[in-house]
Amino acid sequence: MPTFRAPRGTRDLLPAERVPMTRLERVAADLAARYGYHPMETPLFEDAAVFERGIGAVTDVVEKELFFVGARADEGERWALRPEPTAGIARAYVQHGMQTWPQPVKVTMTGSMFRYDRPQAGRYRQFWQFDVEAIGDPGPAVDAEIIELAARFYRDVGLPDVKILLNSIGDPACRPAYLEEMTAYYRRHEARLPPLERERLERNPLRILDSKDPAMVDVNAGAPSMTDGLCEACAGHFEAVRAHLDALGIGYTLEPHLVRGLDYYTRTAFEVYPAGAGGQQSAIGGGGRYDGLVELLGGRPTPGIGFGIGLDRVLLALQERADRNAAAEAILAPEPAPLAVVVGSDPADTATRLRLATELRGAGLAVRADLGQRKLGKQLEAAARDGAHFAVIVGDELASGQVQLRDLDAGTQRPTPVTNLARDLERAARTHHHG
RNA sequence: GUGGCCUUAGCUCAACCGGCAGAGCAUCGGAUUGUGGCUCCGAAGGUUACGGGUUCAAGCCCCGUAGGCCACCCCA
Incomplete structure (x- = not known):
C-alpha cells in the first residue's frame, strides 16, 4: 500500500479518463456556444451562506454534504466548496449587476463540484459537471430550448436513447397549498407510515411520493397528485413547455413524483437517465427552473433556468455501453499517435x-x-x-x-x-x- | 448517516482442510555493435490494505480501522 492515496471519494483522472472527459467538455462547450451561451467560472468555494440561503438550509446538500474549508474559522470566515454551480453563478449575477446586461444572461461553467456523501460507483465527493444557465427569461420556451440542448448533447456524445424525466413542482404561489393538502392526507394515514416516511412528513414531504418502500404503494396511490395541485399560472407554464417540446420532437416521460433536492427549484424540473439503467443514483444530468434564487441572494426578483451534466457519469455510461456508436467511440478513442x-x-x-x-x-x-x-x-x-x-x-x-x-x-x-x-x-x- | 459484501504484484486474478505466496497482462533487459508491433528467454515487482488476537503454524479463523462496491438516503 502506498503511503498516500487520493482522499476518500476522490480520484485521479489519468489520461485515459481526462482525455475523453475533455472531449465531452468540448462537445458541450461548442454546442452551448451555438445556442448563445458564454463560458464563465466562479470560485471553487464561496461564503457558506450562499449555499445555505440559495440551496436551502434543510436540504441534504447543505445539512450533511457541505465541505467546509477549514482555514480561519476563528476569524469568522465560513467558506464551503461548491456542491453545485447555480448558487455561485446567481451570486455572481447579483454581484456584477448582470440584470443590466441583455436578458437573458446565458452562461456555461465546467469544473469540479464537492459533496461530502458516501462514495459509490459514479458517486464521488469531487465530481465534474458541465453547467448551462439562462437567467432573466421567465418564458416556457427557454425551458424547452434548454431541454432540447440537453437532449442534443447526449445524442452528440453517443447516448441517443437517454430517458428524460419531466415534472413541474409549482412555485411559491401554489406549492404551500399543495403541501398542506398532501401532508394533511398523510397525517390521516400516519399510522401506516414507516419511520422514514414519518420523518419525511416533517422534513421533506414531497419525497414521500417518491418512496421505494413497498408498504407505501397503497398509501401513495390515494395521495393528491402534485400535477393537480398546480396553480393556473404554473399549470399553464408546464403545458406550454410540453407543447414546445412536442413541437421540437423531443421525447420525455412525465414523472409526477420527480422532486429535486434543492429548495430553489420552481416549476420545471427534469432529470436525465441512461437508456437501460433504472437505478436511482444514475442520473447523468438534471436541471430546472429557479425563479426565486437570485432574489434569495439579494438581487431583484429574477427568473432563471439551468441544467447540469454529470460528466463522470456520462463517461461511465459510455464506457459501460456494449453497443457504442461512432460518436461514442470518438469520445472514448485514445489520443492520436504521433506522426x-x-x-x-x-x-x-x-x-x-x-x-x-x-x-x-x-x-x-x-x-x-x-x-x-x-x-x-x-x-x-x-x-x-x-x-x-x-x-x-x-x-x-x-x-x-x-x-x-x-x-x-x-x-x-x-x-x-x-x-x-x-x-x-x-x-x-x-x-x-x-x- | 444506516445495513450488507469485498480488499493477494502497477492491472486482472489463482493459492486444497490453517502448512514454503503464484500466473497472465503491463514494465525493464537479452536473443549478431544500427532496425519493429509477433515469437522465445530472463529480471524486477509483495509487511497478502493497516493494526491487534487465536494457533506449533494465518493470505485463509476472530476483533478493530481504512478503502472500494451494493442497497438505502440523496443526487450529478
Whole structure:
C-alpha cells in the first residue's frame, strides 16, 4: 500500500479518463456556444451562506454534504466548496449587476463540484459537471430550448436513447397549498407510515411520493397528485413547455413524483437517465427552473433556468455501453499517435535528436523524441507500438548530414538530408495518407 | 448517516482442510555493435490494505480501522 492515496471519494483522472472527459467538455462547450451561451467560472468555494440561503438550509446538500474549508474559522470566515454551480453563478449575477446586461444572461461553467456523501460507483465527493444557465427569461420556451440542448448533447456524445424525466413542482404561489393538502392526507394515514416516511412528513414531504418502500404503494396511490395541485399560472407554464417540446420532437416521460433536492427549484424540473439503467443514483444530468434564487441572494426578483451534466457519469455510461456508436467511440478513442518518432541510440547524438524533433514540431508536425539510450530495436518497437507512421533514425550518416526516414507501416526507408527533413516528412505523410 | 459484501504484484486474478505466496497482462533487459508491433528467454515487482488476537503454524479463523462496491438516503 502506498503511503498516500487520493482522499476518500476522490480520484485521479489519468489520461485515459481526462482525455475523453475533455472531449465531452468540448462537445458541450461548442454546442452551448451555438445556442448563445458564454463560458464563465466562479470560485471553487464561496461564503457558506450562499449555499445555505440559495440551496436551502434543510436540504441534504447543505445539512450533511457541505465541505467546509477549514482555514480561519476563528476569524469568522465560513467558506464551503461548491456542491453545485447555480448558487455561485446567481451570486455572481447579483454581484456584477448582470440584470443590466441583455436578458437573458446565458452562461456555461465546467469544473469540479464537492459533496461530502458516501462514495459509490459514479458517486464521488469531487465530481465534474458541465453547467448551462439562462437567467432573466421567465418564458416556457427557454425551458424547452434548454431541454432540447440537453437532449442534443447526449445524442452528440453517443447516448441517443437517454430517458428524460419531466415534472413541474409549482412555485411559491401554489406549492404551500399543495403541501398542506398532501401532508394533511398523510397525517390521516400516519399510522401506516414507516419511520422514514414519518420523518419525511416533517422534513421533506414531497419525497414521500417518491418512496421505494413497498408498504407505501397503497398509501401513495390515494395521495393528491402534485400535477393537480398546480396553480393556473404554473399549470399553464408546464403545458406550454410540453407543447414546445412536442413541437421540437423531443421525447420525455412525465414523472409526477420527480422532486429535486434543492429548495430553489420552481416549476420545471427534469432529470436525465441512461437508456437501460433504472437505478436511482444514475442520473447523468438534471436541471430546472429557479425563479426565486437570485432574489434569495439579494438581487431583484429574477427568473432563471439551468441544467447540469454529470460528466463522470456520462463517461461511465459510455464506457459501460456494449453497443457504442461512432460518436461514442470518438469520445472514448485514445489520443492520436504521433506522426513520427525521432530515434537513435548513440548518446553523442542526443542533442541532434532533440534539435531535429524541435524543428519538426516547429513545422507543425506531431513528433515524439526518444531521448534515451536504449538500443535502436527497442526504440523502433516502442515507436511502432505508439502507432507512429514514421521514424527518423539518427545515426552514422549524420557525418554526411543525413538521417534515415523510415516508413514504419511499409517497412521501407531512405536517407534524407537533415536540411530537407521537415519538407520530406510532410510530403511523405501526405502520400502516406492517400495511399 | 444506516445495513450488507469485498480488499493477494502497477492491472486482472489463482493459492486444497490453517502448512514454503503464484500466473497472465503491463514494465525493464537479452536473443549478431544500427532496425519493429509477433515469437522465445530472463529480471524486477509483495509487511497478502493497516493494526491487534487465536494457533506449533494465518493470505485463509476472530476483533478493530481504512478503502472500494451494493442497497438505502440523496443526487450529478
